[in-house]
Structures are given as structure tokens and as C-alpha cells.
């Protein structure tokens with residue numbers, strides 16, 4: 001399987017994403033933001049974490065104008081799979097490929113720790129190897145992870161089962177760690193081919209990293 005991992009000035013998780021998908025025997029190419037085209041026969045585009053353009057204006061607000069994003073939009077609109085992790089999620093929101101917006105964490109602090117997440121929907125590649133209600137332990141590292149969507153938008157997400165992951169305790173009780181509407185940690189688009197989540201599954205691929213729960217998430221994308 002061929003995976004394209006995007007890189008903007010300020011991206012810092014492209015090699016983590018590359019490592020994770022190579023561990024799953026994928027062929028991975030890192031794509032510079034000024035490139036015009038995604039590689040031929042690409043099966044998945046990963047928009048990785050970091051601080052694209054220094055998070056100036058708003059996280060993801062400048063990256064969404066990058067040249068490569070035109071190809072990413074075309075790819076997504078033709079049904080191609082796109083996964084945005086953390087800053088990648090922020091970029092996909094700014095690009096309008098996912099609904100909602102990201103605000104500063106309500107504590108105004110950068111949060112960096114392992115956190116539990118509850119699987120809300122598994123009818124999608126990211127979570128198809130897990131069961132609804134499963135709890136995974138995945139690291140978070142962000143200052144703008146406070147997911148916002150208005151009431152009508154939230155109803156729409158719920159109606160279409162687009163909410164994929166929510167923050168929870170190790171016992172599975174939902175918890176609000178950054179102010180996100182409805183404790184949302186990850187969503188997908190209506191067509192279920194564009195995914196965004198704030199936690200970093202690519203940093204949870206080996207027990208020595210504190211968790212290998214990311215394996216069963218990313219494996220879901222394999223053909």
C-alpha cells in the first residue's frame with residue numbers, strides 16, 4: 001500500500017508517521033507542501049502533526065493554502081482516504097474537508113500526555129479493527145485541541161455517525177480534557193473517507209512507547 005505523508009514548514013511528525021506506516025509494510029513517500037501532485041497510485045494521504053507555518057494566525061490556517069492541498073482536496077473529493085493527525089486534523093478543518101473548527105484548549109495550556117479514548121463508531125477504516133466501546137490509550141500533544149461545532153453541526157455529526165472517538169478515563173467515563181464539544185477527539189466526513197483526530201496513534205506503535213494501541217487503528221487502513 002502506498003502512503004503519502006505531507007510536510008509543511010513546521011511539521012514535526014512526518015517521520016513518526018513514516019515509521020508507523022513502514023512498520024505496517026507500506027511504501028511511504030514524504031511530500032513537500034510546494035509539490036503540485038500526490039504520488040501516482042497513492043492509497044492514503046496522511047497530514048501529520050506539528051506546527052505548520054508556526055501555527056501563525058491559527059493552527060492550520062496557512063497550511064490550507066499550500067499548493068499540495070489542491071491535490072489533496074481533489075483526491076478526497078474522488079473518494080481517496082485522508083488521515084489528519086493533530087495539526088493535520090486542524091489543517092483539514094481549515095481546508096473545509098472536515099466540519100467544525102479548533103480553538104485553544106480551555107485551560108490555555110499545552111497538554112502533552114497519554115489519554116484514553118472511547119471508540120464511538122467502528123464503521124470506518126481507522127477503527128474497523130476495534131469494537132464500539134473499546135478504550136485505547138493514545139498520546140495527545142496540543143494547545144489547540146478544543147474542538148468546536150455549533151448545535152446543528154453536532155446533530156449532523158451524531159445523525160451520520162461521524163463522531164469516531166471521545167476522550168474518556170481508563171474506566172471509560174467520558175471526560176472533557178480540553179473543552180471540546182461533546183468530548184470529541186476524532187471525526188470523519190460524511191463520505192467516511194476523510195478522518196481527523198487530535199491524539200497521535202503513530203506515537204503508540206510499540207509497548208516501549210507506553211502503548212501500542214495505535215497499531216490496530218492504523219492497520220485498519222491496510223488493504
Ligand SMILES: NC(=O)CC[C@H](N)C(=O)O
Nearest residue numbers: 049050086087142143144
Ligand atoms: N502535535 C501537534 O500536531 C501540535 C498541534 C498544534 N499545532 C497544537 O499545538 O495545537
